[in-house]
Amino acid sequence: MKRKHWRLVFLGGGLGALGLAAGLVLTALDDTLVFFHDPSTLKERQFSPEQRLRVGGLVEENSVVRGGDGLTVRFIITDLAHTVPVTYRGILPDLFREGQGVVAEGYLKGSVFQADEVLAKHDENYMPREVADALKKSGNWKGEGTE
Amino acid sequence: MIPEIGHFALILALAMALVQAAAAPLGARLRDGGLMALARPAALAQFLFISVALACLMQAFVVSDFSVVTVADNSHSAKPLLYKFTGTWGNHEGSMLLWVWILAVHGAAVAVFGRNLPPAFRAWVLAVQALIGLGFLVFVLATSNPFLRLDPAPLDGRDLNPLLQDPGLAFHPPLLYLGYVGLSTAFSFAVAALIEGRVNAAWARWVRPWTLLSWCALTAGIALGSWWAYYELGWGGYWFWDPVENASFMPWLMATALLHSSIVAEKRDSLKSWTVLLAILGFSLSLLGTFLVRSGVLTSVHSFASDPARGVYILVFLVIVVGGSLTLYAWRAPGMRAGGSFRPLSRESSLLANNLLLAVGCATVFIGTLYPLILDAIADQKVSVGPPFFESTFVLLMIPLLLMMAVGPLMAWKRAGASAVLPRLAVSLVAAIAVAAAVAASGGGPWGAVLGMALAGWVAAGVLTEFAQRVRLFRVPLAESARRAVGLPRAAWAMSIAHLGVAVLVVGTVGAGNWQTEREQSMQPGDTVTLAGYDFELQSIGDVPGPNYIARRGEVRVLQDGEEVALLLPERRHYPVQDTWTTEAAIHTTWLSDLYVVVGEDAPGGTAIRIHHNPLVPWIWIGALAMVAGGVVSLTDRRHRVGAPTRRRHSAPAVAAAGTGE
Secondary structure: OOOHHHHHHHHHHHHHHHHHHHHHHHHHHHOOOEEEOHHHHHOOOOOEEEEEEOEEEOOOOOOOEEOOOOOOOEEEEEEEOOEEEEEEEOOOOOOOOOOOOEEEEEEOOEEEEEEEEEEEEOOOOOOOOOHHHHHHHOOOOOOOOOO | OOOHHHHHHHHHHHHHHHHHHHHHHHHHHHHHHHHHOOHHHHHHHHHHHHHHHHHHHHHHHHOOOEEEEEHHHHOOOOOOOHHHHHHHHOHHHHHHHHHHHHHHHHHHHHHHHHHHHHHHHHHHHHHHHHHHHHHHHHHHHHOOOOOOOOOOOOOOOOOOOOOOOHHHHHHHHHHHHHHHHHHHHHHHHHHHHHHHHOOOOOHHHHHHHHHHHHHHHHHHHHHHHHHHHHHHOOOOOOOOHHHHHHHHHHHHHHHHHHHHHHHHHHHHHHHHHHHHHHHHHHHHHHHHHHHHHOOOOOOOOOOOOHHHHHHHHHHHHHHHHHHHHHHHHHHHHHHOOOOOOOOOOHHHHHHHHEEEEEEEHHHHHHHHHHHHHHHHHHHHEEEOOOOHHHOOOHHHHHHHHHHHHHHHHHHOOOOOOOOHHHOHHHHHHHHHHHHHHHHOOOOOOHHHHHHHHHHHHHHHHHHHHHHHOOOOOOOOOHHHHHHHHHHOOOOHHHHHHHHHHHHHHHHHHHHHHHHHHEEEEEEOOEEEEEEEOOEEEEEEEEEEEOOOOOOEEEEEEEEEEEEEEEEOOOOOEOOOOOOOOEEOOOEEEEEOOEEEEEEEEEEEEEEEEEEEEEHHHHHHHHHHHHHHHHHHHHHOOHHHHHHHHHHHHHHHHHHHHHOOOO
């Protein structure tokens, strides 16, 4: 075989790897994407209880209730237009608090959102980006730097 | 007064960067060697001025000068001294100043240690460095001036984000920047080589130490960040495929590919244009990472309050740098002469396969990281791409890479015979099967765990086989083998150490991914929880004051078969200035596994306590350390020593003087 042929072998290998990766990426995106919604959308649309979702908004003031086992927590997420009750079992993140932004990941069972992950990551303005956008959408955004 | 000196020094540094950037093109046009040589002192002066600026900012932080906005926003008089010091880069302005300082360090290092580079080439390298520096200096001065004053000055500051008040995170940014910015040097070398049309084995040899240095720093920085996340975030995890983590991981993958391809370019004068492309892409991904983290398009502990102007500036800079360098590449690369040819079965093609897999793996990380941003921009839909995506794409792509890792080093350059390579894989095959059988027999776990451990065994045995072959173990007397081992090039040792590190790291990640167990329980003093054969007894819980926080500290006695193994003191700290809480997990490591305890909030029935048993997690840090050690050993290889080539040049001083005007 000549140099040209070897080059074809390399090219084939490269394209094969790319094709494999593209296939992996496409199937993985199909299976693993988690969509984010605000409480208003959860009210408007139907969601299968098997579909993994993210919901975000503010933790409503005075809505955090702890269960008798000391680990189960119930709270309400609001975009100031609609609300959704959330249950979660476990230790909440350090940055979780009432009146501030939060994102919960889990499943919508009936009208209650069962979260298995609660994220309270944010910058120093205490507002996850998705939550800020959700508040802007519901017309309750108070501007940058709300604390 | 001192902050003004810093501000002024920064402006002078900008002027020096202009001189440094102009020296090479002007000197080349006017054929004036003296003008080109000006780039060197300019680089040193730029470094000096930025050092002054950084020192001034540090002074402001250390003495808590709250008349400086950055200090007032990010520091507090009660903060421990170490964090006043490291708090200098715990904010946007200071961290960008640190960035340009490290860039200047690299520029000065090229100026000082690059004596063996051809003078014109060195001037071009310094010019490209200076252009990057210019871009960031303008950015700092125009959008993120760390020396802005506040009048009237507040009595006290708003404190540093408590999550960042931690020794692990104090040194994570400098290391990471050293890595990011080190890739800028490889980038400058690549662009200078494209301009000069000089890409050859010598070029590959010049680039290598810079790439190695930045790869080591990047590896250490990422490992440190991951370790921090492990003990500080309190989730028992070490890697979350968070966009900000990915932002540092992508340049690392490219730097790893570059390290391997530059070996081919150096030894066989082949894969040259690919190596240049990797150098360009590596730094482009560093800039992309900076953009993602600094522009505020992502939300994480890394994003400081963002100003849209900053994001737009970095984006424009990114487009200019990436677009410009790729255009230059498209224009000049086809002119490069192909070097030594090789067959599909050879060391070269195994390194090419390594590069291909790393590049494609990097592409999947890239897609997973940017997909949510793109979908948000074009379809106004918010999605998150989490660990499952990366596990079913990137991790799968790493399987063939690990398979290749044992095979590649056993192959000869240019063309290898299958009949010569296959028998040498016998040990690896036996090791892989033995490990798989042992894992499956001991209760096992999912098939992924068995496969992962077998792969680690395969790689480790492959590395040892290759090493044994080099020292002719068991073919010659042991003393002779030992003598050979001592005499081996450092680069050979480096490869073995780093690759063994990878095997250890794989063991750690497989263990962490498959055998972690945890229990969450509400506990009162006296309660005991059993996990993985250990009894965890909560003895007491109480408040302990710290310098600028109050800790809720639990005392957990760990017993195995009735005997005390450890006393763990997990804390939940409250920082009153920012009214935030942080978690300090308490960890007892046996080097085979970690016992990991976290305290949560108090509730009427007791305190929430979470306990993790994390088998093999310490191996992750050991593996990463070994990889860094391998890189450092490789840096000491004889062919990178600065003195060696210079001495040779001394025999022809007339030529050197004529060329440079020195």
